[in-house]
Amino acid sequence: MKVIAGVDIGNSTTEVCLARLHDDKRLEFLGSALTVTTGMKGTVDNVKGVVTALKEALEKAGLDLTDLDMIRLNEAAPVIGDTAMETITETIITESTMIGHDPSTPGGMGLGIGEVIPIKELAHCNKKGSYVVLVDSSWNFEHAAVEINKAFSENLLITGVIVQKDEGVLISNRLVKRLPVVDEVKYIDRVPLHCQAAVEVADTGQSIQVLSNPYGIASIFHLDAAQTRRIAPIAKSLVGNRSAVVIRTPEGEVKERILPAGTVHIRGEEEIVSVAVDAGAEVIMQAVEGFQTIQDIQGEKDTNVGNMLKQVKESMAELTGESADSIRIRDMLAVDTEIPIRVQGGLAGEKCMEKAVGIAAMVQTDKLPMQKVAERLQKETGVYVKIAGIEAVMASLGAMTTPGVTLPLAVLDLGGGSTDAAILEKNGIVRTVHLAGAGELVTMLINLELGLEERFMAEQIKRFPLAKVESLYQIRLENGSIQFFDSPLERRLFARVVVLTDKGMLPIEKELTLEKIAAVRKEAKKKVFLQNILRALKITAPEGELRRIPNVVLVGGSALDFEIPQLALEELLKYKVVAGRANIRKVEGPRNAVATGLVLSSLSE
Amino acid sequence: MPLLQDSYCPPFQNRGGRMEMKKPAIEICIHQGVEALLCEVLAGIEEEGVPFQVTEIQETSAAALARKGAEQSLLQVGIGIYRDQVCVQYRGAIAQKPLFEYIGQEDTFLRNLGSNAARIVKKKTFKGL
Numbered sequence: 052m053k054v055i056a057g058v059d060i061g062n063s064t065t066e067v068c069l070a071r072l073h074d075d076k077r078l079e080f081l082g083s084a085l086t087v088t089t090g091m092k093g094t095v096d097n098v099k100g101v102v103t104a105l106k107e108a109l110e111k112a113g114l115d116l117t118d119l120d121m122i123r124l125n126e127a128a129p130v131i132g133d134t135a136m137e138t139i140t141e142t143i144i145t146e147s148t149m150i151g152h153d154p155s156t157p158g159g160m161g162l163g164i165g166e167v168i169p170i171k172e173l174a175h176c177n178k179k180g181s182y183v184v185l186v187d188s189s190w191n192f193e194h195a196a197v198e199i200n201k202a203f204s205e206n207l208l209i210t211g212v213i214v215q216k217d218e219g220v221l222i223s224n225r226l227v228k229r230l231p232v233v234d235e236v237k238y239i240d241r242v243p244l245h246c247q248a249a250v251e252v253a254d255t256g257q258s259i260q261v262l263s264n265p266y267g268i269a270s271i272f273h274l275d276a277a278q279t280r281r282i283a284p285i286a287k288s289l290v291g292n293r294s295a296v297v298i299r300t301p302e303g304e305v306k307e308r309i310l311p312a313g314t315v316h317i318r319g320e321e322e323i324v325s326v327a328v329d330a331g332a333e334v335i336m337q338a339v340e341g342f343q344t345i346q347d348i349q350g351e352k353d354t355n356v357g358n359m360l361k362q363v364k365e366s367m368a369e370l371t372g373e374s375a376d377s378i379r380i381r382d383m384l385a386v387d388t389e390i391p392i393r394v395q396g397g398l399a400g401e402k403c404m405e406k407a408v409g410i411a412a413m414v415q416t417d418k419l420p421m422q423k424v425a426e427r428l429q430k431e432t433g434v435y436v437k438i439a440g441i442e443a444v445m446a447s448l449g450a451m452t453t454p455g456v457t458l459p460l461a462v463l464d465l466g467g468g469s470t471d472a473a474i475l476e477k478n479g480i481v482r483t484v485h486l487a488g489a490g491e492l493v494t495m496l497i498n499l500e501l502g503l504e505e506r507f508m509a510e511q512i513k514r515f516p517l518a519k520v521e522s523l524y525q526i527r528l529e530n531g532s533i534q535f536f537d538s539p540l541e542r543r544l545f546a547r548v549v550v551l552t553d554k555g556m557l558p559i560e561k562e563l564t565l566e567k568i569a570a571v572r573k574e575a576k577k578k579v580f581l582q583n584i585l586r587a588l589k590i591t592a593p594e595g596e597l598r599r600i601p602n603v604v605l606v607g608g609s610a611l612d613f614e615i616p617q618l619a620l621e622e623l624l625k626y627k628v629v630a631g632r633a634n635i636r637k638v639e640g641p642r643n644a645v646a647t648g649l650v651l652s653s654l655s656e
Numbered sequence: 657m658p659l660l661q662d663s664y665c666p667p668f669q670n671r672g673g674r675m676e677m678k679k680p681a682i683e684i685c686i687h688q689g690v691e692a693l694l695c696e697v698l699a700g701i702e703e704e705g706v707p708f709q710v711t712e713i714q715e716t717s718a719a720a721l722a723r724k725g726a727e728q729s730l731l732q733v734g735i736g737i738y739r740d741q742v743c744v745q746y747r748g749a750i751a752q753k754p755l756f757e758y759i760g761q762e763d764t765f766l767r768n769l770g771s772n773a774a775r776i777v778k779k780k781t782f783k784g785l
Contacts, residue, residue: 155780156703192699220703521779523749538751542756546781562781 053082053120056105057649059426059442060097060127062399063468063608064088067104068449068646069095069112072653080636080650083643084108093129093370093420095427102431114604116432123649124425130485131367132413132468134495135359136390137312139329140406144286150397157294158232159297163211164251164271165240167298170195173202181208183248185215192218192348196225203227211250213296215239233294238398240626247272252294261288262295272299273605288403307352312408313354315383328356328385328408332368335385335408348412349378356410369415384411384488386578391502402502409496411485411579413469443483445472445648446606451475454636456602462633463584464645465609469493472581472587474600482591486583490609496575501563511550511557512572516613518542520567526556529569540627576615581622588628597626604633605633610641669731680771681707683725687715691739696763697735700770703783706710706777707762718743721764723750731777735770742766744773 057068065088069081084107089095105122109115166179170190176182185194197216199222202209212232214222219234231252236242247650249271251259261267265286269279289295313326315335319342326338339345350357358529361379368375388410391402422440429436439445443462450462464471467490469478473483490513498509518526527547540556548565549556559568584603592598601624604617633641669678682701686694700773701708715721717737720746725734732747742758749755755776756769768784775782 154703215701218699220705221699225704386764522748543780546775546779577754 054114054118055121055123055124055650055653056103056108056119056465057445057646058101058428059354059445059643059645060088060092060123061645062088062092063538064619065097065100065104066643066646067101067108067234067649068218068643069108069114070128070650076654078650078654080647082108082475083639083646084111085642091370093127093424095423097424098427098431105432109508116434119432119434120551122428122432123437123653124421124428124436125445125645126438127372127421128415128417128442128485129367129420130372130413130415130469130471131363132411132489132491133359133363133411134143134199134364134400134411135355136388136407136495137310137328137355138390138405138497139310139312139331139409141308141310141395142391142403142405143308145423150378152217152236152296154217154235154294156217156220157234157252158212158219158221159226159230159250160254161229161231161233164207164246165210166210167213167244167248167543169244169247170198173207174196177458178205178207178654181249183211183213184209185213185239185242185244186218189216190233192216192221193225196222200227201224206359211248213239213242213248213250213650217310221606229602231294233296233579236296236399236402238320241398243298244398246298246300248298250294250296250297255293258291258293259289262297263289265443268297271297279625294519299463305337312349313357313593315356315360316349316367317383317515320346320535321342321606328354328410333407335383335410339383339558340383345381345383346379348383359410361413362413363414367416371416371420373416378414378416380412382413382485382487384486384492384579385409385584386496387583388496388572388578391500407431407499409492409499411488411492413451413485416487423633439649440652441481441483443471443607443648444475444643445652446471446644447475447481448648448651449635449644449650450604450633452636452651455629456635459602460598461588461600461603463587463603463605465489465580465605465612465615466607466608467609470587471607472582472591473586474591474593476593479543482585484590486587488579488583492579493609496578497572500571501561501568503561508550508557508559511552511618512559512568513575514612515550515552517565517569519551520547520556520558521551529565542644571612573618573630576612577618580609581618584619584623584630597623600628603628603630604641605631606633606641606644608634669728673764678728678730679707679709680730681709682731682735682777683729684708684710684714684735684737685715685721685725685728686710686730686737687713687721689740693740693742693766694763695738697770697773698766700745701774702770702774703779704771704774706774717741719745719754722754726750729783733773735773742769744769744776746776 053072055368059066067084071079084104086104089100165183169185216232219232223232223502231250251262253259317324324338350360364375364378367378389404390407392405394403425436444463458477460471470486470489518528547558555619619630635643667678699774718738718741721736722743726747734745736743742753744756761780772782
């Protein structure tokens with residue numbers, strides 16, 4: 052009779068599975084434990100975490116280290132992943148408009164066209180022509196209205212007003228004529244004077260009709276076909292706005308530039324394929340998937356992607372003591388995305404959605420530094436330590452303890468830096484593959500697409516569901532149900548979308564709807580994990596046929612996510628494949644697969 | 657102090673001896689208030705486009721005035737101005753301390769206070785927090 056512990060040192064958690072191997076070859080499971088991995092996976096720093104977890108598992112079973120006969124350690128093939136992003140379009144406005152500016156309380160209504168003049172010039176301007184008046188923050192709204200009304204009484208034709216402060220309604224209410232008034236123009240001093248401008252404000256609940264139409268702008272400014280084509284992006288960006296200002300400057304226009312985002316070079320056994328990053332994710336992935344095996348991937352110097360690819364090799368070199376030159380990148384995942392970027396030359400600090408490509412890359416090495424860890428662990432515990440098996444194989448063995456599975460079985464480890472797959476066939480053969488792109492890439496996409504600029508917030512949005520605070524006492528959850536509170540909620544939560552984290556409600560500071568945030572979250576998970584699950588299965592399935600794998604179980608940190616397993620189930624059922632979160636030994640859920648497998652593997656010795 | 661029940665508030669009000677239908681509005685109750693403060697608050701509400709009504713009431717604290725206003729208001733929001741203090745109350749949260757309080761901060765604070773009182777009604781996020 053021996054007491055055996057299976058120890059799995061992961062990138063973030065170290066897991067232990069404890070069992071008693073009876074003389075009649077019967078395995079009696081005694082429990083498990085989990086702790087944060089100490090130090091980088093594969094270094095002797097890990098030993099501290101292992102001992103903590105071992106002691107916890109033993110204590111729960113009423114045993115201690117002296118009762119332990121063998122520790123079986125995972126043969127960790129370290130995998131390091133990283134992500135980068137390249138923007139591939141850029142919108143530059145040279146003085147001509149305020150794209151994306153949509154103040155919440157513009158004043159008045161209608162379309163006004165005229166020459167731009169600052170309000171202080173009203174008293175001295177000549178009577179001919181029509182004018183659009185600029186009111187900067189030095190003017191009190193009442194005085195501004197008086198000044199404009201005075202100009203009306205002197206038969207000056209004023210057709211629109213642009214205001215720096217949030218006072219569109221205040222000024223508009225005091226004018227003798229109804230005019231369109233656009234406010235909250237932060238950089239009003241940048242508005243070019245004496246050019247022709249068009250100001251449009253729609254009725255409450257409506258959106259502008261003229262300035263969101265390229266022919267509307269063409270009519271106002273007498274543009275020819277070529278000029279109309281150039282300003283079409285302005286019209287497009289104003290669609291759905293309640294108000295807009297477009298100014299005609301001599302050289303002004305909107306340029307949508309394609310940014311040179313560099314090239315990646317993918318080297319296979321026999322050839323090198325180079326792909327321009329700005330060709331987009333689909334083209335990049337077609338190139339990647341065209342290879343049987345990738346020998347290495349390199350990026351262009353001084354591009355975001357090039358630097359990331361270089362960096363990920365250097366991290367692995369540091370870990371294994373090899374030289375960075377000998378490290379190989381085996382896989383890359385590219386995802387198309389759109390991110391809000393502050394527009395250059397903007398007058399109100401507005402942003403524009405630019406196309407970008409998010410990229411994840413992954414390196415793995417065959418060198419196994421676990422021997423040093425094993426030696427130190429043995430020394431510290433006095434227990435015999437054996438490096439027992441390749442992670443992927445152990446994960447498959449452990450996954451088999453999930454009720455309802457049969458062989459062939461695919462185990463998908465959805466981690467933070469990589470997506471790893473192992474297929475265990477009836478004849479005992481195990482095929483494995485490691486793919487780039489996992490939890491970290493999902494967080495990056497959420498962060499970028501929502502313009503959060505804060506990784507922590509993106510992480511919370513990824514992990515937890517949302518709710519909208521509807522009043523001081525109630526919130527409406529994503530599924531439509533309402534939750535009430537006994538005492539009023541904090542003011543900073545009022546009318547906000549919040550993330551229901553395990554530590555309380557976290558308000559999202561951006562003015563985004565719940566539906567938009569939830570959609571971005573789901574899309575990011577699909578773009579990364581569904582794509583990788585399908586990629587992994589196609590590579591490892593018998594003859595590349597997905598339908599030949601009846602069961603897929605998901606393990607790893609991202610398998611604990613509240614919606615990823617469901618998204619996977621929906622997608623894979625189309626292929627008649629059953630997929631879901633693993634349930635190791637009926638009690639652990641997706642955790643402890645490798646540790647359990649390590650214990651199980653002792654039976655065959 | 658227990659939360660006041662949503663007691664029946666007749667939709668009529670007595671305006672200079674005549675009974676007339678109350679319109680939905682933020683009720684601003686003022687006593688010995690400073691004119692300049694009232695103007696800033698009203699500007700904030702007006703910019704948000706929510707109707708308001710100003711009444712003189714004999715109370716000696718901004719909080720009490722605000723509470724009266726919230727009880728009377730069909731929109732459930734009241735603002736109290738007593739001398740140089742301003743409070744915003746919401747009928748559903750009267751037992752707690754006022755939602756917003758002005759005790760001598762700068763003008764923009766007061767303008768925001770008006771805007772925020774309107775935003776309670778509009779269910780929009782608060783400014784300047």
